[in-house]
Amino acid sequence: MMDITDIMEHIPFARHLGIDVIDAEEGYAKGQLELTNELSSNPGHLIAHGGVAFALADTVGGAAVVSLNHTVTPTIDMRIDYLNPATTDLIAEAEVIRNGDSVAVAEVDVRDKNDTEIASARGIYKTGDHDGESAWTDSENITSFIEQ
Structure with missing residues (x-):
């Protein structure tokens, strides 16, 4: 299985923005x-x-959810509280607080390089019911990287 940080490098939108996942393991x-x-x-x-x-x-x-489930985990919902304006590079850390059969919940803290709190978020990701064909199960996308 490919390293999660390598998988995340293949997401076109994240690459476009310059998002670099530098660690992803065990939630x-x-x-x-x-x-x-x-x-x-x-x-x-x-x-x-x-x-x-x-x-x-x-x-x-x-990425935190994928590190536990080893499959695609599309976002179902996310809420974010903006705490301060960001004027320098950003760093985010996420922790899965619930990993169920059908959904997972991750809490994410976003800080700037000066350790100022920028935002606090909570995301809900789909972890189950990948039975049918969907954009995420097409063999030409990220699923093929996860299964390597």
């Missing part, structure tokens, strides 16, 4: 993202768009 994951001008919500002043923190939290939360 824990950590990822980082370099804050660039393209990810800013304010011209001329580097402040991360809220969607950047959300995407980082969702990706890292998903």
Whole structure:
């Protein structure tokens, strides 16, 4: 089976944003993202768009869930509380707090490189019922990487 951090490198959207999952094992994951001008919500002043923190939290939360389930785990729902504006690179850490037969729940903390709390998120991911054909079971996508 391929390493989860290697699998996450193949997600086009995460690659586009520059999300790097640096650790994912046993229900824990950590990822980082370099804050660039393209990810800013304010011209001329580097402040991360809220969607950047959300995407980082969702990706890292998903990696934590995949590390336990070794299969695709699409996001069902995610809520996020924004605590401070991000003006530097971001780091997210996720921990699975429930891993059931049909859903898993991960809590994710997003901080900047100065350790300022940026956001707190909770994601719910689908872990079961992958019986039918779907975008996630197509052999040409990430499922094939997980099964390697």
